[in-house]
Amino acid sequence: MIELAGLTKRYGEKVAVNNLTFAVRPGMVTGFLGPNGAGKSTTMRMILGLDRPTAGDVRVDGRPYDRLKDPLKSIGALLEARAVHGGRSAYHHLLCLAQSNGIPKRRVHEVLDTVGLTAVARKKARSFSLGMSQRLGIAAALLGDPRILMFDEPVNGLDPEGIHWIRTLMKSLAAQGRTVFVSSHLMSEMALTADHLVVIGQGRLLADTSMAGFIEQNSRSCVRIRTPQPERLLDVLHAAGITAVATGTGAFEVDGGKPEHIGELAARHQVVLHELSPRQASLEEAFMRLTAESVEYHAHTGTPPAAQRWGDGGGRS
Template sequence: MIELRDLTKRYGDKLAVDGLSFTVRPGTVTGFLGPNGAGKSTTMRMVLGLDEPTRGDVRIEGKRYAELREPLHSIGALLEAKGVHGGRRAHDHLLCLAQSNGIPERRVGEALEMVGLQDVARKRPKGFSLGMGQRLGIAAALLGDPRILMFDEPVNGLDPEGIHWIRTLMQQLAREGRTVFVSSHLMSEMAQTAEHLVVIGQGKLLADTSMSQFIAENSRTHVRVRTPEPERMRDLLTEAGLRPVPGAEGALEVDDGDAPRIGELAAAHGVVLHELSTQRASLEEAFMRLTAQSVEYHAAAPGGTHAPPVPQEGTAPHPGGPQSPPGAAQPPPAWGEDWQDRKGRRG
């Protein structure tokens, strides 16, 4: 179990991590999601005691990291920077880490076998592919047979086979009752791996919820209507108690609309329809919407720790009132763009 309490990290006048409090529990894969620069890596470095928090603290099975005499028995981590000396043979790399924590040398061989690197044990990692480097990093994390595993963007730059392997491994580790905490900036990746989800944006907690609940709350559906008479159609829909909003290419979008009912309505009034379709927002869109808000309203505090924030009265990003589906009239900013500008490189 990893417990974060009011964890905060300030670089100069930038808050990279801003009062994060949540608990990562054993037995499930917990996804740690946020755009690039949201503060995921900084948070993970603070968990490992590498960076000193400005405020707040982290507990590993109830202890501070510095109190762990031989931490590799409790927590193993793969950080974004692989942290491997290119000239030190894979076996020796793991051996020096093992020795420092009193882990027997045979574990080195076992860990290499677990990640499928036994044939390159005597090779120097500078010749390794990205995937092999990741595997070596994971072998290091597994060395001490720890109850907690933490992976920072483990699938970055991997081929599909490697991605599948890491995904399966993480789920297996969780099934064994371990705590698995894994970061990603891709919702689609998390949706396939994680059962629990912690979302942050600009260092703030945006959501701490189960994956199924997140999906239920965030996968919005709407009906898309295109007609040569948009004005008339809009009036008809409004009269029927629905709330149409203008969408792309002159279409109307009706939140939580019922396509057959809208079709019947149009037919009854003799309105020609060019398109009538139910649109399901992807999880990726839901995630982007969630984090885009944190960009636009970074001054607004997130709601409870267990619910994603809702846009506040009068500050909705799009015309049409707070109930309008954001992201319909205008796509949210492209990935990371806005973040990079605002946040600089750290985090």
């Protein structure tokens, strides 16, 4: 388990992490989400003792990281895939880690096989693609057979097969009762992988809940209806106190309605339905809604103002 209590990190006047308190529990994949600049990487670095907190406390299996007797056997982490000496082969990089941490040599071969790098084990790390570097970083995290795994953007550079593999690996590690903590910007992938979510914005905790609970609490649900008898449908719904809104595509939506109730009403009044489907927002939509006020960098669509002035003949400003 990873436990944070009032964890805070300041860099001069900037507060990167602000009084974070949460626990990452075993037996599930916990997703760590937040906009760019939210403080995710800083939080992970403090968990590993790479940055010292300004205030608060963080413990790994009940102890600060620097007091763990065998750190790699307690927690394995992937923070930066390229943080490998380019002149070393994958095999010798892992062997060095194993020998310096009292890990049997056989584990090097085992983790190389697990991540699919056995065939290139003797190649220099500098020749690796980003995806291969990610696999090597994951191998290093697994080397000590730790109870806790922490991954920062583990799918970067991986092809579809690799993404499916790391998703399956993380789920299997959690199923073994291990603690799995993963940060990612790929919402579609996180929706398929995580059981629980911790969301931060501008260094503050915004949510600590199950995946299903997060989407339910931060999104709009509705029932979508399509019929060749729109006026009759609207009359029936109105009489039942239900408001339907036209979508502009020939369908209607009812916020918070139950499809069973609407279907029964339509059947009772002999209204033909071509579609009756519940709609739930995606993880991405729920995340965007929750973090809208916490985004540090806002991009804008359309032509930049300066370009518009130039095109309108306004000249240089």
